[in-house]
Amino acid sequence: MSSSDTNTTSANLDAINALKYSKILFLQVWCLATFSLGIVGHILSIYVFTRRSLYSNSCSQYFLASAIAGLFVVCILVPLRLLQYVYNIDAFVSSDAMCRILTWLLNWMKALPSWFIVLACVDRVGPPVSMLTFGLLAIRNIRRSVRRIIPNNTPTQTQNQLPHRQKATDRQLMQMMMVQSAHFITSQLQFQQLRPLTPGIQLKAVHFFKSQQSSCSSQHPPFGPQLESTASHPAFLPRRRGGGEVHPDTLSCGFGLCDAFIK
Incomplete structure (x- = not known):
């Protein structure tokens, strides 16, 4: 083997080792950042959606369920991937039964937050579509039923403030749903194209x-x-x-x- 071939082989090995080190370093930083920020973000989301002003809303309950499922994903899936791709400790290869159970469990856990976001979208988009389908008469009856729920012994100013406050809450939840849906779609499209x-x-x-x-x-x-x-x-x-x-x-x-x- 000539000296040029030897130098080429050594250069290839150095490049492989450099890429290996870069990959491990990136995965360590990425997993630790995802783990820490994910725990903080999901705990804050759980704290917000368990407040009395939002807990009674059905859309906020879907967001709360999505935050709880996402917390389990961050606490279980990210450490497993860190051990697998950085430290070469793979829990999936211990036995066939363990591999099947972990694969099913992790795929199920990863799908839960997305499905809860879908249910939140259905919860926000479904009623307007249904009301448009049934017509203006159904919309008028729904508005009348909402007005009847408000007690008659409260002042008029309070009666006017409660619907506005409820509309503001619904509008904020709608904006949050749209942002999360857009983020989920844009983050998943690139991986589906690369797969x-x-x-x-x-x-x-x-x-x-x-x-x-x-x-x-x-x-x-x-x-x-x-x-x-x-x-x-x-x-x-x-x-x-x-x-x-x-x-x-x-x-x-x-x-x-x-x-x-x-x-």
Whole structure:
């Protein structure tokens, strides 16, 4: 092997190690920031939606349920992903039963906040659509029924203030629902577009490093078996603890980072 090939191989190994370190550092910062900010944000949301002025509203109850489900996701899913992708401790590979249970449980937990937001949208959008469907007569009857609920022995000023206050609360909840729905749609579209591309990119990376096996095996003996293991177990399969200077799960040059958050 010539000196130029040796320098190229060393440069490739240095680039792989640099990408591995960058990926691990980014995942550590990202997971810790998501964990801390997620706990604070969801606890504040739970505190707000349990207030007496909002708890009686059906839309705020859906937001409260979404915040509780999101708190469970942050406290359980983020630490598991941190252990899996940073410290190579995978709870999914202990047994087939544990893998099935955790996969079902985590997918169910991740879907709950989104479904509660959908129910909040239905709760806010459904009644106006129904009222438009049944016509102006139903709208007039609903307004009359709301006026009858207000006690007659209260002052007129209080009777005028209560509907305005209720309308302001409904308007704020509607704005919150629209912001959360827009954020959810925009954050999910990019991952849905990247999902079909991720396996192909990872396979190309595996084939590239497999082609480097012949040039690396003479000077780096531990690297060859790891390349074979990587070729037979691509990065998007369940990960196990490995040894060596360069872990095979990091040979995808950071493409596993995309797969980590798409899952």
